[in-house]
Amino acid sequence: MCLWVCGLEEALLSGSLAVFARQKLFKYTRLERLEDLVAGLFAPLGVESASVAEALYRVIAEDVVSPKDLPEFSVSHVDGFAVSECDSKVFKVVSSEVLNRCEAALVETGHPVPEGAVAVVPVESVRFLESNEIVVPRSYERFHEIIRKGSDVSRGEAVCRKGWILTPPLARALLELGIEEVKVYRRPRVLVVPIGSEFTEGVKRESSSVLVKAMCQAVGASVEVSKPVEDSVEAVKVAAERGVDMYDVVVTIGGASLGSKDFTLTALLELPDSALVVRGLAIQPGRVTSLVTVKNKPVVLLPGLVQSTVVGAIFLLQPLIKRLQGARPRAHYPIGLYRLASDYSYSGRFTSFKRLRFVKLVSEELLEVEVVETPSPVQKAIVASHGFIMLESGVSSLSRGSYVTVYRAPGLYAEDLLTS
Numbered sequence: 177m178c179l180w181v182c183g184l185e186e187a188l189l190s191g192s193l194a195v196f197a198r199q200k201l202f203k204y205t206r207l208e209r210l211e212d213l214v215a216g217l218f219a220p221l222g223v224e225s226a227s228v229a230e231a232l233y234r235v236i237a238e239d240v241v242s243p244k245d246l247p248e249f250s251v252s253h254v255d256g257f258a259v260s261e262c263d264s265k266v267f268k269v270v271s272s273e274v275l276n277r278c279e280a281a282l283v284e285t286g287h288p289v290p291e292g293a294v295a296v297v298p299v300e301s302v303r304f305l306e307s308n309e310i311v312v313p314r315s316y317e318r319f320h321e322i323i324r325k326g327s328d329v330s331r332g333e334a335v336c337r338k339g340w341i342l343t344p345p346l347a348r349a350l351l352e353l354g355i356e357e358v359k360v361y362r363r364p365r366v367l368v369v370p371i372g373s374e375f376t377e378g379v380k381r382e383s384s385s386v387l388v389k390a391m392c393q394a395v396g397a398s399v400e401v402s403k404p405v406e407d408s409v410e411a412v413k414v415a416a417e418r419g420v421d422m423y424d425v426v427v428t429i430g431g432a433s434l435g436s437k438d439f440t441l442t443a444l445l446e447l448p449d450s451a452l453v454v455r456g457l458a459i460q461p462g463r464v465t466s467l468v469t470v471k472n473k474p475v476v477l478l479p480g481l482v483q484s485t486v487v488g489a490i491f492l493l494q495p496l497i498k499r500l501q502g503a504r505p506r507a508h509y510p511i512g513l514y515r516l517a518s519d520y521s522y523s524g525r526f527t528s529f530k531r532l533r534f535v536k537l538v539s540e541e542l543l544e545v546e547v548v549e550t551p552s553p554v555q556k557a558i559v560a561s562h563g564f565i566m567l568e569s570g571v572s573s574l575s576r577g578s579y580v581t582v583y584r585a586p587g588l589y590a591e592d593l594l595t596s
């Protein structure tokens with residue numbers, strides 16, 4: 177509060193209150209507006225061809241249509257005898273690609289069945305007669321143990337749709353069809369710029385960039401981290417100009433609030449062809465998160481306090497990166513409905529905002545969680561958590577036993593990467 181007042185007093189004394197208000201004061205954007213705002217302002221990047229192996233987890237840029245049926249022929253699901261129509265349980269065994277009535281032919285798993293076959297009887301289920309005949313003990317449904325032509329994929333069917341993520345199962349299907357190359361959206365190139373004289377002067381170690389980099393990579397970005405930049409307008413301008421000239425997205429960490437050394441927004445708005453898009457999000461923590469465009473490229477301003485950094489990345493940075501790859505601009509996802517193991521109440525500021533609270537699992541059997549609440553600069557809440565919940569505007573308390581939806585975001589939790 178003191179820093180804000182000092183900045184305001186300085187502005188009043190210098191006669192630049194209007195500039196101060198225009199550049200620094202917040203006009204919080206509701207989370208409900210962010211998805212449409214990001215989708216309306218930013219288009220997907222260019223399209224490129226990539227091998228199926230290289231395109232894993234990337235966004236498909238055009239529909240992929242199957243050139244053939246899969247399987248190409250009706251094949252047997254088991255080792256057994258393909259049998260034709262017959263009123264008897266006795267079949268003559270033949271070696272032929274075409275079966276006449278009451279004939280059977282030995283087939284192996286995955287091999288085509290003869291024309292005229294209506295079922296395959298497992299070899300262990302038949303009884304052999306000395307007269308080169310077999311006895312089938314019972315009747316079978318039509319196409320029993322036959323994988324029919326085109327039952328997996330039909331010729332002309334869309335195997336992948338524009339906007340889908342190419343998963344390993346989809347990749348396998350494409351390779352099965354002989355498709356070895358696909359069109360995908362280009363990966364965004366992201367530059368992460370930590371800001372703070374405490375880092376450049378060696379007073380404090382910069383550590384948040386590793387977290388932000390991982391969260392960007394988790395949604396498909398190619399990321400580089402710059403050296404920390406000191407708290408000065410000129411230093412921030414130089415770093416930002418270099419960033420927008422060489423990268424698709426620039427992300428700053430720190431220097432985004434109202435303090436006397438928070439120069440990031442001021443510096444960005446002094447650059448040519450810059451525009452303020454978002455000045456604050458209506459969520460706590462993370463409310464300082466902002467968005468500026470420079471030369472029509474996005475510059476995301478993340479707060480320096482670690483919980484706020486993460487929340488800003490979840491609701492603005494990650495959705496933006498997904499949008500630039502042709503995907504829906506939303507990153508967080510629900511993992512299930514859980515019960516609160518204890519009461520929770522909140523009596524702080526910004527009660528009209530949505531609030532994110534990290535939660536840890538306390539009973540896997542009962543699916544119970546409890547809120548891990550610490551001040552925004554303290555990382556323990558994130559490290560100890562298994563996910564997070566969202567409290568709607570105006571909700572100040574939750575009772576023990578209340579059901580809550582638990583969410584996660586890409587790149588934050590080990591459970592999404594490894595099976596423990």
